[in-house]
Amino acid sequence: MKLDRKIAQKSQRYFMTGVSLITSNGSQGQNVMAAEWTMQVSYEPMLIAVFIHEDSSTLKNVLETKAFGVNVASEEQTTSVSIAGGYSRKEIDKLRIRNAFGFVKAKKINVPLIAGCILNAECEVVTTKKIGDHVMIVGNVVFICHDVTKKPLVYHQGKYFKMGHAIKPFRQEVKINCNLFDLFSKRANGKFVLKCVGILIKSKGNLLVERSTKLSLEIIPHFEPARGQDYQEALEKYLKKSKLIVTVKPKPFLKRLIFKNGHRMQRANFIMFEGRVIEMSSKFRWKPLKHNSLLKNLDYDVV
Ligand SMILES: Cc1cc2nc3c(=O)[nH]c(=O)nc-3n(C[C@H](O)[C@H](O)[C@H](O)COP(=O)(O)O)c2cc1C
Known part of the structure; x- marks a missing residue:
């Protein structure tokens, strides 16, 4: 049975995710893109999967160098996310846009990391697979750190939100x-x-x-x-x-x-x-x- 794309296009907006800034370095130059489809998929080894569309400069870099950074955006980073997700490296060197990104030096990979995020992970590619119209990149985490003072950015229906209060479970x-x-x-x-x-x-x-x-x-x-x-x-x-x-x-x-x-x-x-x-x-x-x-x-x- 064929899915009604008109309905699906509306319904798919009702997922709720965070947004990660995926950093890479390769023939396309140093780069950052926004990816809501990023998640941890294994504890031991610690693996993160990112789903990237085939036109992106990020995909070219990552397939080539087999390394990428996952920088989970905090609620103060909506502008950085809009830039990373709104432009391609083909169009502009996003990381050079004034006041858009701060940097942290990676410890294990030759890829820039973004400052001010709630989490930074350095990943080495272990598997790639084309899934529908995106490519799944699975990375083994070789270094990870987080910032307890930050709160994650929430993405829903094309808008950015702050996370609300924890819900007290009723007991x-x-x-x-x-x-x-x-x-x-x-x-x-x-x-x-x-x-x-x-x-x-x-x-x-x-x-x-x-x-x-x-x-x-x-x-x-x-x-x-x-x-x-x-x-x-x-x-x-x-x-x-x-x-x-x-x-x-x-x-x-x-x-x-x-x-x-x-x-x-x-x-x-x-x-x-x-x-x-x-x-x-x-x-x-x-x-x-x-x-x-x-x-x-x-x-x-x-x-
Ligand atoms: C909030 C947000 C989330 C996004 N999530 C994804 C994603 O999960 N996968 C993807 O391929 N593109 C995603 N994009 C689009 C890419 O970030 C966009 O195509 C970007 O220009 C690619 O950059 P590059 O060509 O420099 O790699 C997202 C965009 C935004 C604004």
Whole structure:
């Protein structure tokens, strides 16, 4: 099926990117171009991909010398970006335009770097591939540094923006007692967010809880899944092992919590399934829903 270009031309403006200033040096002379299609594509080795159109002087330089600089523009650099993206090296030596660019000396490659950016990376080409109407250049990062005082420039619908405030993720605050906090914090073992899978089983105004006499706790049946494990399968295994026979509904819900005990905090995400009990062992018992006393201050419908 052929894509409607008229619609695509409008829709494609709704992507949101940053803008990098790609620097190069070669037969075309020292140069800079703007490229919104620039991104890190591997951690180890650290690789950056840039997608460059075939007419650009930058592409010629980079294919020839196998080196390029990625200078991620900061919010003060809209003029530099407009120059780098609005003119070709064929038309003008952009880097010589007065007051347009400041420079930093590269440590590992023979390419100028741009001052005032949020990030400067020196790259050596490892792969190139024509992709549609652009050429993908993948560079191995041989040196990188960043400036914590700078903020990135944001590009959307052909306009430049400043980045807004960080969005505080919504987490339900739950005060829990010391025993319970110790249990979760031990399980989290320093992890920023503890991931748990649990099951909410209600019947006739009651909620099923697991009793731990050792820790004097009552808590909904839950466990910490291994990374990459299928959660529903793992839950079914856990229930079987706990001798709890339950029919599990396949549509879970997510609860993002922050456990608090005094000054201590632990973030926890609970993927909660719902189920209906068929048979259970003695370590479980029913607790009336109206008491809401599960996890002490944690309401049953919060988990
Ligand atoms: C904000 C902005 C983003 C751009 N992103 C890209 C890009 O990702 N890839 C690309 O090939 N051209 C991109 N361009 C266009 C090039 O920067 C432009 O064609 C430039 O003149 C090429 O310079 P050169 O011929 O000196 O290499 C962008 C332009 C602007 C203004």
